[in-house]
Every structure is written in C-alpha cells, then in structure tokens.
Amino acid sequence: MIDRASPATPPAPAAAAEKPWGGRFDGPTDAFVEEFTASVAFDRRLYAHDIQGSIAHATMLAAVGVLSAAERDAIVAGLEAIRADIEAGRFPWSVQLEDVHMNIESALTARIGEVGKKLHTARSRNDQVATDIRLWLREEIDRLTGMLDRLLHALVDLAEREADTVLPGFTHLQAAQPVSFGHHLLAWFEMLLRDRERLQDCRKRTDALPLGAGALAGTSFPIDRALTARLLGFARICENSLDAVADRDFAIEFTACAALMMVHFSRMAEEMVLWSSQQFGFIELADAFCTGSSMMPQKKNPDVPELVRGKSGRVLGHLLALLTLMKSQPLAYNKDNQEDKEPLFDTADTLRGCLRAFGDLVPTMQVKRARMREAARAGFTTATDFADYLVRLGIPFRDAHAVVGAAVRLAVERDCELKDLSLAELQALDARIDERVYASLDVDAALAARAHRGGTAPAQVRAACAAARTRIAAA
DSSP: OHHHOOOOSOOGGGGGOOOOTGGGGGOOHHHHHHHHOOOHHHGGGGHHHHHHHHHHHHHHHTTTTTOOHHHHHHHHHHHHHHHHHHHHTOOOOOOGGHHHHHHHHHHHHHGGGGGGGGGTTTTHHHHHHHHHHHHHHHHHHHHHHHHHHHHHHHHHHHHHHHHTTTEEEETTEEEEEEEHHHHHHHHHHHHHHHHHHHHHHHHHHHOOOOOOOOOOOOOOSSOHHHHHHHHOOOOOESSSSHHHOOOOOOHHHHHHHHHHHHHHHHHHHHHHHHHSSSSTEEEEGGGOOOOOOOOOOTBBBBBHHHHHHHHHHHHHHHHHHHHHHEEEEEEEOGGGGGGHHHHHHHHHHHHHHHHHHHHHHHEEEEEEEHHHHHHHHHTTHHHHHHHHHHTTTTTTHHHHHHHHHHHHHHHHHTSOOGGGOOHHHHHHOTTTTOOTTHHHHHHHHHHHHSSSSOOOOOOHHHHHHHHOOOHHHHH
C-alpha cells in the first residue's frame, strides 16, 4: 500500500544531478548503483515534513547568527514554493539525487542560488531523516488514533443497542455460557482501547527531536536545539547525538503496536466470518462489504473481514523485518536504515485501511437476535447456573458439578435440553432439587444473574458502555 506516485516529469539527466557529496569522488556512480541505493521512490512522501524541518532549521540558524535574516527569508520562501510545486504535481523528482532531502535541497539551490547551499549548515542527512520520520510518525499516530476512536465509539453504540441480545459465549469454540452480545462487543472494545493506549505511549517516545545531532557527533556551530524543538512542536530533544541518528526504536515500537492491533483485528474478523456463515447465522454483513462468486450465484462472501484477517500477516512481517534490520547494526547510522521506511509506511497504510474498513462496517452489521437466542439455548449453556443453584442448596460445588454432569449425560441420551428433563428425572440425581431449578435454566436469568462490575448482565453492559465513552475521552 506504499504510495509510489509517478514523477510529474521525467527524472533529471545524470549530468544535471551533481552529487552534493561528490568532492571526494573522481568517477561517477554506476547507473545500477544509483537505482539500487535511491530511496526517492518511497521517501518522497516525507516531503512536507522535510520542508517543515528545514524551515525550522533555517529559522534557528538565523536566530543564532549563522544565517542572516535575508538568507533565512529566501530559504523559507524557496522551500514554500517547492512545497507548492510538489503538491501541484509539477516537481521533477530525480533518482540521481537519491532521496527526498537531496531533491528538495537541489531544487532550492536552483531556485534561490548560493544561499540554498547554506541550508545544510550544522545538519546531516542522518539527523534530518530521523527528524522527518518522527514528524511523519507523530502525525500518523494522531490520524490513526482519530480513526480508532471512531471505531471504538461504533462498538460502544452497537454494544449498548444489543445489551439485551443473548449470544452463546464460547470456549474451545464450543457453546459455554450465555452472554450479552453487547458484552462480547465490549470485549473487542477493551482490546482496542489498550491498543489506543499503546499508540499514545509510543507517541511520547516518538516526540523527541534528533535534529542537531549531525551525522553522529553534533556540530561545532552554536545551535539552539531547544528552539528547533519548539518550532517543530517536539516535547523534548534527543539527549545523545549517537543515539539520535541511530535509533529506530520508535519505529519498531509503532510497528509492534500496529502488529498487536492487527492481531486483535484478525480475531474480530474471524468471528465476523464465522458469525456471518450459514452455520452460525448470527449476523449479516452489508452488501457494501461483501462480494459474490463468479461461479456460484448464491454466494455472499465476507471479503472485508477476510482481507483484514489476511493483512495482519504483512504487518507482523514488517515488525520482524524491522527487528532484524536493527539487530546487528553498530552505532551510529548505517545505510541499512534506508530499509526502515517501506515497512513502516506500509504498516501505517495497512492499519489505516483496516481502521476505515471496520469503522464503516461495524455500524452496519445486521444482528440476527432470534438466531443468537436459539443458539444460546442449545448446547447446555446454563449448566453452570444449574450447578450454582445446587450450591445455594448447600451442596459443595464439586458434588454439584457431578450432579449437573450426570443431568447433561441424561439429556444427551434423551436428545433434549436440560429444561426438558422432568423434575422426577432430576430428583433421581439429587432429591434436594425442586421446581426452582427450571428458573436457573433460563438464558435471560443467567445473563441477569451476573450483575457485578465486568459481568454480562444487560444493566452492567449499559453501565459499561457509559463508562467506555468516558474512557475514550480520557485516554
């Protein structure tokens, strides 16, 4: 899902693309090597953040007297004009200029002359790219958090609406106990709210300024990193120049947060796929989120949940790729780190797409309440409530467990539900059983009985929904 927009115009010829580092070299770079080492095809998406960082850097250099006010103004005006060209699609990206940074700097010099060459004073591409990525990721986390909030609210709204809807809860994918469908949806909510908290925690560690670290050792110029941090809205500066340019922990942490969220999405998707099947029939997905079969006219395939489930694999792979990328690198910066961007960008793109898909899908799910209730009544889901009834008669739980197990075995032999067994049949298992036992076998009573905080009683579900909305706002 990486944005690889085609250049608005053909790349500049090699002769016109003078290398900014070429003074050390006698011969030209091999054409294949230029192509192999270039990153502009994917890092151009950082253009706005690169320009934002450069404007702040120029402003800081002028504040400390390294640039004059006129030089600063010329640089800022030139960068803003370049930004306008890029956004209008008329900027000539060049592979020979390697990356987004050199493309913009070269264009700036071409536009405003020698003053443009002063912009890179007290700066390296190492601290420049680290700053760009942090600016981009900070913004991306904010965007993703907003989309996640939308999904969280959709889940709470649906959970509140379905607080009284009875669903068979499962363990080992076998009917276990009746639960409120709203309660089940709030379990999804809890997973995703923790994901939101992790994203916000990751943002805190992303929100540190590397600029000023130079290539690895800082700079001899009298820079004001605190001023640059304020101009760019960073909460703090990176305290060690080596770490500032070599660190990609923040990118790995974001990808880890995204991977865990995608695991949660995958589990949600799996349940949507199961529930929408004819065998379960608990929900129906809107036509907008399904496709048909080219051969079988009756099919309505849950493609969106299936794709979300499948896309979890690519994000898990990106996490492993970034961990592997960093595991053997000595300090400080190494060219390996060029490989951090595509996995990072695709992780954010994939997560954004899945958040939109589920944010649109969840409010449109059609809940088949009668089918859920029918399924909840089957499979002896109130057996535990039967045992609890016996415990209230003074029977130790383990003995009660054995009595109910015998009752279930009898119901299996009779091919009926527990409630269909006669009182005489039940009393043959334990004489203390009386008519009140049948109330314990009612699924609505089973739901209502679990009226503690965190329980599945409809009243508790509604209270949890009200609390959930407050928790979203406070997160």
